[in-house]
Amino acid sequence: MTTKATSQTSVLRLSNIDKKFGQTHALKNVSLEINHGEVIGLIGENGAGKSTLLKILTGIYQPDSGSIEVNGKSTKFRGPRDSVAAGIGVVHQEQSLFTNLTVAENIASGSKVASRFGIYRWGQINRAAAETLSIIGSSLDPSTKVSNLSFVDRQMVEIARAIRVDSTMGGSPLVILDEPTSVLERSETAILEREIRKLKAHGSVIFVSHRLDEIMRNCDRIMVMRNGELVADRVTSTVTEDELFKLMVGHEARAVSSSHRVVAADEQPVISVENLSRKGKYSNVSLSVHAGRLTAIVGSTGSGREELARALFGAEKFDSGSIAINGTKVTGWRIAKAVKRGVAYVPAERKVEGMVGGFSAAENITLTHPGKAAVGPIVFPLARNKIARTWFNTLDVRPNDIALDLARFSGGNQQKVVMAKWLNSPELSVLVLDHPLRGLDPGAAQTVNEQIKLACSNGAAVILLSDTLEEALEMGDDVIVMRDGEISATFDMTKESPSTLDLLERMV
Numbered sequence: 158m159t160t161k162a163t164s165q166t167s168v169l170r171l172s173n174i175d176k177k178f179g180q181t182h183a184l185k186n187v188s189l190e191i192n193h194g195e196v197i198g199l200i201g202e203n204g205a206g207k208s209t210l211l212k213i214l215t216g217i218y219q220p221d222s223g224s225i226e227v228n229g230k231s232t233k234f235r236g237p238r239d240s241v242a243a244g245i246g247v248v249h250q251e252q253s254l255f256t257n258l259t260v261a262e263n264i265a266s267g268s269k270v271a272s273r274f275g276i277y278r279w280g281q282i283n284r285a286a287a288e289t290l291s292i293i294g295s296s297l298d299p300s301t302k303v304s305n306l307s308f309v310d311r312q313m314v315e316i317a318r319a320i321r322v323d324s325t326m327g328g329s330p331l332v333i334l335d336e337p338t339s340v341l342e343r344s345e346t347a348i349l350e351r352e353i354r355k356l357k358a359h360g361s362v363i364f365v366s367h368r369l370d371e372i373m374r375n376c377d378r379i380m381v382m383r384n385g386e387l388v389a390d391r392v393t394s395t396v397t398e399d400e401l402f403k404l405m406v407g408h409e410a411r412a413v414s415s416s417h418r419v420v421a422a423d424e425q426p427v428i429s430v431e432n433l434s435r436k437g438k439y440s441n442v443s444l445s446v447h448a449g450r451l452t453a454i455v456g457s458t459g460s461g462r463e464e465l466a467r468a469l470f471g472a473e474k475f476d477s478g479s480i481a482i483n484g485t486k487v488t489g490w491r492i493a494k495a496v497k498r499g500v501a502y503v504p505a506e507r508k509v510e511g512m513v514g515g516f517s518a519a520e521n522i523t524l525t526h527p528g529k530a531a532v533g534p535i536v537f538p539l540a541r542n543k544i545a546r547t548w549f550n551t552l553d554v555r556p557n558d559i560a561l562d563l564a565r566f567s568g569g570n571q572q573k574v575v576m577a578k579w580l581n582s583p584e585l586s587v588l589v590l591d592h593p594l595r596g597l598d599p600g601a602a603q604t605v606n607e608q609i610k611l612a613c614s615n616g617a618a619v620i621l622l623s624d625t626l627e628e629a630l631e632m633g634d635d636v637i638v639m640r641d642g643e644i645s646a647t648f649d650m651t652k653e654s655p656s657t658l659d660l661l662e663r664m665v
Contacts, residue, residue, distance in 0.1 A: 167229060168193050168331050168361045169214075174223035176209055178565075181556050183209040184220070185385045191331065196353055196362040198372040198393070201382030202405055202598045203569025204555035207365060210382070211335055214363075215247050216240035227331070246319035247333040254303045254311055254318075261286035261299035264318045289317045292352065307458070312337065316349060320356070330360035337364075338371060339595050339624075350375055367569075367598045369398045381405055406600035417634045417651045418613070420447045425484050427618035428469070428500075428587045433478035438464040439642035442478070446587070446618035446635075451609070453621045453633030457664050461642035462622055463505070466591050469620065470502035471495040482586070496525060499586030501579035503593050505622075507568070511575040514564035518554065518574050519545035521563050526582040548577035552604055568596040576605060580612060588612050588619045595624055606632065626657040638663040 169191040176184040184206050191197050201207050212218040213225075216234035225232055227243045234240045240247075254263050264286040286299035295313045303311060319332050334353070338346045353375055356362050366372055372379055373393060381389040381404045389404045426445035434440040439461030446452045456462045467473040469480065471491040479486050482498045495502075504510040512521050522545045523530040530541035545559040552573040554566070563574055572593065579588065590609065594602045609632065613619055623629040629636050630650075638646040638660055646663040648655045 167191070167226070168195075170226040172224045172226075174210070174213060174220045174225075176213065176218065176220050181558075183385050184213075186223070187382075187385075187387050188223075189380060189387060189390070191361050191363065193361060194357050195378060196357060196364055196376045198376035198379040199363055199365045199382070200367070200369070200372055200379060200401065200405060200598070202555075203567040203573075203596075203601050205382040205405070205598075206385040207382055208335075208567055209385075211247070211333060211363075211365070214240065214245060214333065244330045245333065246321065246330065247335065248312075248315045248319045248337045249335050254314060256302070256304040258303060259299065260290075260297055260301050260303060260306070260314050263303055263314055264289055264299075264321050266318070285321075286317070289321050292317075292320065292355075295348075316352070320352065330356075331363065332356055332360060333363045333365070335365045336367070336596055338366065338368070346371075367596065367602070369401055369599060372401070373398060383407065402599050405598060418447075418449045419651050420450060424448075426481075427483060428620075429481045429484075430469070431479050431481075433465065433468065433475050433480065435461075435464060435468065435473070435475045437642075439639070442639075442642075442644055444637060444644070444647075446620060448586075448616045448618055449613050450634040451613055451619040451621055451632055452635040452637060453623050453629035454637045454639060455623060455626055455629045455660055455664065456639035459641070460639040460664070462639045463591060465639075466502070466589050466620065466622055467504075469495075469587075469589050470500055472502065499582065499584040500589065501582060501585055501587065502589045503572075503575055503579060503591060505591040505595060507572055507575050511578075512563050512571055514562065516563060517560050518549070518563045518566065519559040521574050522548055522559075522577045522581060525578055528581065528583065544581065545577075548574075548581065552577060552608065553601075569598055569601045572597060573601065573605065576608060580608060585612065585615075585617050588617050590619065591622045592624050593621070594628065626660050629660070630655065630657065636660065640664055 167190055171187060171189050174184055174187040187210060199207055209218060213220050216237040216239050219234070225234070227245070232243055255266070261283045265282045283299045290297055290299065295317065297310060297313065303314060306314070316337060319334070337349060353362055353364065364372065364376055376393050379391050379393055379396065379401065380387055381401065383405060424447055426447045429445035431443050433442045442465055444452065454462045464473060468475045471494060480490055481487065482500070487494065487498070508514070513524065516524070519541050523541045527541070528544060530537055530544055542559055548554070549557055549559055554570050554573050563571055566574070576593065579585065593605055593609070597605060609619060609621070621629070621632060623632065634650055636648045636650065636655065637644055640663065
């Protein structure tokens with residue numbers, strides 16, 4: 158493999174980086190070079206080694222062997238402080254802010270402006286934070302506590318903190334953006350992409366994303382990882398999305414069936430909602446989903462769709478209106494009742510709400526619907542392991558170790574296990590999916606989409622909060638648009654073919 162460097166100034170050079178975790182060979186002699194003014198796309202399947210590589214660059218892990226050079230100097234990162242001191246800033250896929258501190262304090266953390274002789278210079282800290290936020294087009298108040306911010310606003314603070322590295326060190330900075338757009342709206346993504354172009358003037362960027370269109374649009378070169386190895390380094394203009402997909406997963410993309418099921422006039426919906434309302438979130442929402450049919454709900458931040466999805470699962474209360482399952486209105490709707498009625502929910506925050514860290518993957522899969530793996534409090538390990546292995550093979554979970562703590566898996570493979578936990582239900586009737594493809598590589602996303610379609614084929618009613626409008630149009634039998642807590646449009650895909658522009662016009 159030939160490296161396609163375009164500049165003579167090396168910001169980062171890795172030589173033969175190797176890392177093992179027990180029997181798992183996470184990185185295998187990875188060598189790469191990044192030059193000043195380059196935006197490098199780093200792609201690969203979940204579990205390909207990207208996260209391990211980034212953790213080595215940020216000082217969280219130390220390599221077993223190999224060498225690191227930053228701005229021409231050989232270095233060893235004994236911890237995150239060493240990485241920051243070398244000029245490497247990072248926006249993590251999983252947010253790493255101090256929620257009990259202010260926006261300004263988070264942005265200034267680790268920088269020289271934060272204190273002098275042990276005395277914090279609050280005025281300077283707030284001014285510096287405001288200047289950095291203005292660069293990325295954010296109007297957040299620097300004195301606001303991070304715990305009071307929305308998920309999207311927290312992501313903007315993460316980006317600002319990484320950019321802050323530029324003014325706190327000498328030499329050429331390297332900013333790592335690890336899935337920074339996964340929770341951003343289109344307008345916010347556009348702001349970030351403008352900032353990436355600005356960073357090229359005085360630094361370099363490693364841009365990690367599973368969205369190949371973003372990679373193609375923003376990167377000068379693209380590095381592909383598979384099974385712990387760097388298998389390709391291509392100039393963006395010389396490669397296509399289809400070629401990148403094949404390099405990542407080792408095979409061509411499979412088509413996911415997009416046929417839409419027609420509902421009989423007298424057919425009863427599996428789940429129906431009438432005039433559901435919650436003050437300040439959504440109002441008078443009515444919808445129904447039939448067996449074997451998928452309803453995609455789209456909307457911008459604040460549309461109310463996330464809160465509605467949680468209410469359907471009993472995870473949040475609603476003020477008025479009703480929910481009916483198979484024609485019977487439910488009362489005292491809570492998670493326990495929803496699960497008994499065959500309702501499942503895959504949350505956007507999988508680490509917080511979707512899984513139990515410290516439990517093995519097998520334990521997580523059989524936690525809610527153990528089937529033959531348990532009778533009451535008595536667990537049958539052999540039966541549990543058999544169920545888990547079946548799902549591991551079906552969803553291609555990596556590493557293929559059902560006994561491994563689920564917290565040790567990559568985000569995308571954790572999501573597969575969370576999906577398996579609900580798909581394992583023999584009584585599955587309603588499947589509510591809140592951004593199920595967030596953080597998944599194209600191959601994993603294809604696998605999950607196939608399972609969603611299979612759940613529909615088996616008679617489940619599916620409600621999907623999609624990451625993109627294209628995903629909603631491709632997967633949905635019905636597409637509902639929400640704006641300011643209300644339904645602004647409904648499209649039956651068996652009768653009409655709306656475009657992304659049609660959806661956008663009703664979202665804003």
